[in-house]
Amino acid sequence: MERTGSNFAAARAPATVANVAVGFDVLGFPVDAVGDTVRVELMDGPTVLIDSIEDGGVAIPMDAAANTAGVALLGLIRTEGLAHGFRLRIRKGIPLSSGMGGSAASSVAALVAANALLETPLPPERLLPHALAGEELASGSPHGDNAAPCLYGGLVILRSTEPVEVVRLPVPRGLCVALVHPHRELDTRTSRGALPRDLPLRDYVAQSARLAAFVASCFMDDLALMSRSLEDVLVEPRRASLVPAFAAVKRAALKAGALGCSLSGSGPSVFALCDGIVSARRACEAMGSAWAAAGVSSDAWASPLAGGGARLVDWTPGTLA
Amino acid sequence: MERTGSNFAAARAPATVANVAVGFDVLGFPVDAVGDTVRVELMDGPTVLIDSIEDGGVAIPMDAAANTAGVALLGLIRTEGLAHGFRLRIRKGIPLSSGMGGSAASSVAALVAANALLETPLPPERLLPHALAGEELASGSPHGDNAAPCLYGGLVILRSTEPVEVVRLPVPRGLCVALVHPHRELDTRTSRGALPRDLPLRDYVAQSARLAAFVASCFMDDLALMSRSLEDVLVEPRRASLVPAFAAVKRAALKAGALGCSLSGSGPSVFALCDGIVSARRACEAMGSAWAAAGVSSDAWASPLAGGGARLVDWTPGTLA
Numbered sequence: 125m126e127r128t129g130s131n132f133a134a135a136r137a138p139a140t141v142a143n144v145a146v147g148f149d150v151l152g153f154p155v156d157a158v159g160d161t162v163r164v165e166l167m168d169g170p171t172v173l174i175d176s177i178e179d180g181g182v183a184i185p186m187d188a189a190a191n192t193a194g195v196a197l198l199g200l201i202r203t204e205g206l207a208h209g210f211r212l213r214i215r216k217g218i219p220l221s222s223g224m225g226g227s228a229a230s231s232v233a234a235l236v237a238a239n240a241l242l243e244t245p246l247p248p249e250r251l252l253p254h255a256l257a258g259e260e261l262a263s264g265s266p267h268g269d270n271a272a273p274c275l276y277g278g279l280v281i282l283r284s285t286e287p288v289e290v291v292r293l294p295v296p297r298g299l300c301v302a303l304v305h306p307h308r309e310l311d312t313r314t315s316r317g318a319l320p321r322d323l324p325l326r327d328y329v330a331q332s333a334r335l336a337a338f339v340a341s342c343f344m345d346d347l348a349l350m351s352r353s354l355e356d357v358l359v360e361p362r363r364a365s366l367v368p369a370f371a372a373v374k375r376a377a378l379k380a381g382a383l384g385c386s387l388s389g390s391g392p393s394v395f396a397l398c399d400g401i402v403s404a405r406r407a408c409e410a411m412g413s414a415w416a417a418a419g420v421s422s423d424a425w426a427s428p429l430a431g432g433g434a435r436l437v438d439w440t441p442g443t444l445a
Numbered sequence: 446m447e448r449t450g451s452n453f454a455a456a457r458a459p460a461t462v463a464n465v466a467v468g469f470d471v472l473g474f475p476v477d478a479v480g481d482t483v484r485v486e487l488m489d490g491p492t493v494l495i496d497s498i499e500d501g502g503v504a505i506p507m508d509a510a511a512n513t514a515g516v517a518l519l520g521l522i523r524t525e526g527l528a529h530g531f532r533l534r535i536r537k538g539i540p541l542s543s544g545m546g547g548s549a550a551s552s553v554a555a556l557v558a559a560n561a562l563l564e565t566p567l568p569p570e571r572l573l574p575h576a577l578a579g580e581e582l583a584s585g586s587p588h589g590d591n592a593a594p595c596l597y598g599g600l601v602i603l604r605s606t607e608p609v610e611v612v613r614l615p616v617p618r619g620l621c622v623a624l625v626h627p628h629r630e631l632d633t634r635t636s637r638g639a640l641p642r643d644l645p646l647r648d649y650v651a652q653s654a655r656l657a658a659f660v661a662s663c664f665m666d667d668l669a670l671m672s673r674s675l676e677d678v679l680v681e682p683r684r685a686s687l688v689p690a691f692a693a694v695k696r697a698a699l700k701a702g703a704l705g706c707s708l709s710g711s712g713p714s715v716f717a718l719c720d721g722i723v724s725a726r727r728a729c730e731a732m733g734s735a736w737a738a739a740g741v742s743s744d745a746w747a748s749p750l751a752g753g754g755a756r757l758v759d760w761t762p763g764t765l766a
Contacts, residue, residue, distance in 0.1 A: 147653065147657060148646075148649075148650060148653070149650040149654075150650060150653055150654045150657055151657070281654065281657045281658055281661060282654060283654050283655065283657070283658040283670075283673070283674065284654065284673070289658075289673065291657075291658050291661050291670065293661065319646060320643075320646075321645060321646060322641075322643035322644060322645055322646065323643060323644065323646050323649065324642060324643055325469075325640060325641070325642060325643065325644050328469070328644065328649050328652075328653075328679075329469060329470040329471060331653070332468065332469070332471055332649075332652070332653050332656055333470075333471045333602065333603060333604050333605065334604065335653055335656060335657055336468060336471055336472070336602045336604070336612075336656055336657070336660045337602055337604040337610075337612050339657045339660040339661055340602060340612050340614065340660055340664070343661070343664035349604075349612065352604070352605070352610065353604065358649075
């Protein structure tokens with residue numbers, strides 16, 4: 125293999141809040157304060173090796189075919205007919221099974237780093253399908269509402285996965301997120317399993333009206349309309365019991381002034397949208413206190429919505445991303 | 446009863462296209478070329494009498510409690526505690542059981558005319574619930590995606606019915622509608638009955654992604670995105686067989702250049718959204734020809750999207766609206 129330039133690259137991909145209350149498998153946005161970093165190095169032979177996983181615990185497989193980032197790069201190699209392969213070093217900054225899009229972040233970071241090593245880097249719509257394969261491996265469903273905002277950045281609608289089409293929504297001025305992670309794991313498969321295959325048309329109608337109004341509120345810069353629209357009648361009621369003290373945590377966020385509050389992705393993390401960073405910090409505190417009262421410790425992040433997606437970074441040995 | 450001013454008023458309410466492919470029970474817009482007109486006259490006693498129905502055929506009940514406009518006004522009388530009542534004369538311009546919102550139009554026209562006779566006219570959100578009662582009578586379901594655009598005008602999201610909240614969407618420049626009515630009747634109850642109580646979550650996800658993108662396309666003035674979003678995977682496939690030659694008619698509209706094509710409300714009328722009035726006329730012709738080839742005669746209207754809602758008009762004896 126003859127190549128010029130560096131033979132390795134690293135990328136960091138942010139945590140993401142998927143679903144966003146009313147956009148199940150459709151809406152998502154990144155939370156830049158937390159992320160996974162992956163270092164990718166070219167190697168001979170069209171295969172993938174995982175050299176190390178830092179802070180991933182025992183739950184993340186080192187076998188590339190069973191690892192979300194590994195599967196994503198194996199898909200890239202196969203689809204693009206690459207003659208070479210990749211060795212990976214993965215640093216998990218995103219807590220496992222937290223509902224914060226960790227599997228998507230590892231896949232996307234690996235893809236963005238690997239892409240930088242290709243003779244002709246691919247556009248994001250050619251990368252996203254491989255991240256979806258990683259999501260299918262992780263959760264049993266090729267949902268893209270984590271991977272799309274993780275890769276593209278911004279508050280996005282995933283209009284279609286085949287072909288990939290992402291629509292970026294404008295973010296109202298001052299809109300911030302409070303994201304709180306209780307120290308409990310909730311497997312995405314379990315959480316998806318709480319949803320029946322079929323759901324009542326009546327609930328769809330109520331939910332889709334809110335989704336349509338939420339999208340309109342982004343363009344109209346109307347946080348009051350957004351607040352009225354941020355109520356999940358379809359999915360949250362069927363999953364809430366999987367998250368300890370969810371009702372108390374949500375009540376606390378709303379009482380603290382949040383515009384809306386729901387599960388982040390499949391949970392157990394919970395997000396609240398807030399008008400301004402001060403309000404987001406207040407919501408973080410309120411949610412953390414509610415969990416503490418239930419005997420559950422937690423971490424929290426408050427930040428403006430919605431930052432950029434995955435980006436190339438330097439890889440500093442031994443420093444966690 | 447002591448009142449100043451006139452003791453009667455008349456209002457005309459337009460036909461409406463509900464659902465709009467991806468917004469089942471949520472999206473709708475008026476088509477001003479066709480409408481119902483109702484003349485309302487004050488009378489003593491809190492009740493409603495229907496004096497005449499022109500062009501309504503035998504299918505429309507003269508008994509106020511069984512008539513959509515009658516039920517709407519009975520609700521108004523009851524809720525507002527009115528001491529007087531109303532006598533109605535109804536002129537049907539909208540074909541019966543056509544999927545063009547005729548029941549909503551009669552209710553809304555009656556409400557707008559009656560409202561003009563109140564000491565203190567009510568805002569539209571106080572009128573809409575009574576139109577929904579009319580819809581429930583007509584179809585078994587208090588859906589508001591005909592009544593809301595009929596009353597408010599414009600391309601609207603009905604975010605909530607309790608309380609009533611309507612969000613008006615911007616209409617992309619040049620967006621026009623082709624609306625074609627085959628000379629067949631399809632009862633709304635039958636068409637709603639074609640939908641199972643529960644529907645697959647997978648179809649809902651695909652549909653809600655399109656709905657979100659459709660709403661975004663209105664704000665972005667992006668007819669290409671709108672076109673990609675106008676595909677009903679949830680409801681249309683389950684109703685299409687109730688409309689003769691639907692597949693051929695839709696194919697003809699798309700081949701003629703329409704951005705998208707689906708059932709108007711519960712059908713059998715079919716609408717197509719088009720870029721410009723010339724394209725809308727072409728789609729009308731193409732759809733009409735496809736039905737003619739199947740032995741079905743039809744009427745067609747091409748017009749810009751989306752005009753105003755119901756309005757007060759003069760009542761000219763003997764002249765059809």
